[in-house]
Amino acid sequence: MLIAFNKPFGVLCQFTDRSTPPRPTLAGFGLPPGVYPAGRLDHDSEGLLLLSDDGPLIHRISDPRHKLPKRYWVQVEGEADPARLDALRAGPVLRDGPTRPARVRTLPPPDLWPRDPPVRHRKTVPDGWLEITLREGRNRQVRRMTAAVGLPTLRLVRAAIGDWRLDGLSPGQWRQIG
Known part of the structure; x- marks a missing residue:
């Protein structure tokens, strides 16, 4: 499975946050269980984030050696x-x-x-x-x-x-x- 997500400004590219107070994370957007980000965007950046439950696909998308x-x-x-x-x-x-x-x-x-x-x-x-x-x-x-x-x-x-x-x-x- 591959998901295209428009990450809003101020959201972390992870599903949990241990800071106090907690910051918004991917967990608040109803994404399917078992998907993980292929790369990341900083919390102050916006736009396309790809998520998948396929480890090799995540690696191919995020690894700079593939030069996507x-x-x-x-x-x-x-x-x-x-x-x-x-x-x-x-x-x-x-x-x-x-x-x-x-x-x-x-x-x-x-x-x-x-x-x-x-x-x-x-x-x-x-x-x-x-x-x-x-x-x-x-x-x-x-x-x-x-x-x-x-x-x-x-x-x-x-x-x-x-x-x-x-x-x-x-x-x-x-x-x-x-």
Whole structure:
């Protein structure tokens, strides 16, 4: 079984949380028993999360050696000029080493659900949207890449993993896709 889930902002990619007070987890969304996430999204990121009860499939989806492309829509603070876009495409050097080259393009603001809480807007600082496709998955990689080129991330939505897409799922909704 393979499940596509639109993970809301502020939800942990696990089924339990031992912190006090407990934070929202996947357990609150009526997912089928026995499924586990294939990879993760940080609590402050949103979008497509795949879950399965098939261990080898989870491994194939989440293991960076399989280089499954992951596409993100990223709202950034600042002007995404050609030099910054080229630096992202080349793969900026982070504290844990250089990143692989990425596909990067600007895009008009996507038609997304409102985020709760809303993204902060500053009247004196422009923002814009990028589509970034990676074939690796380091911890908070997209956020660290955009910050490295002077474009801090304001909102991060994973739109696709390989051929699997959000395709109209609202936050907190899921559907079986395999």
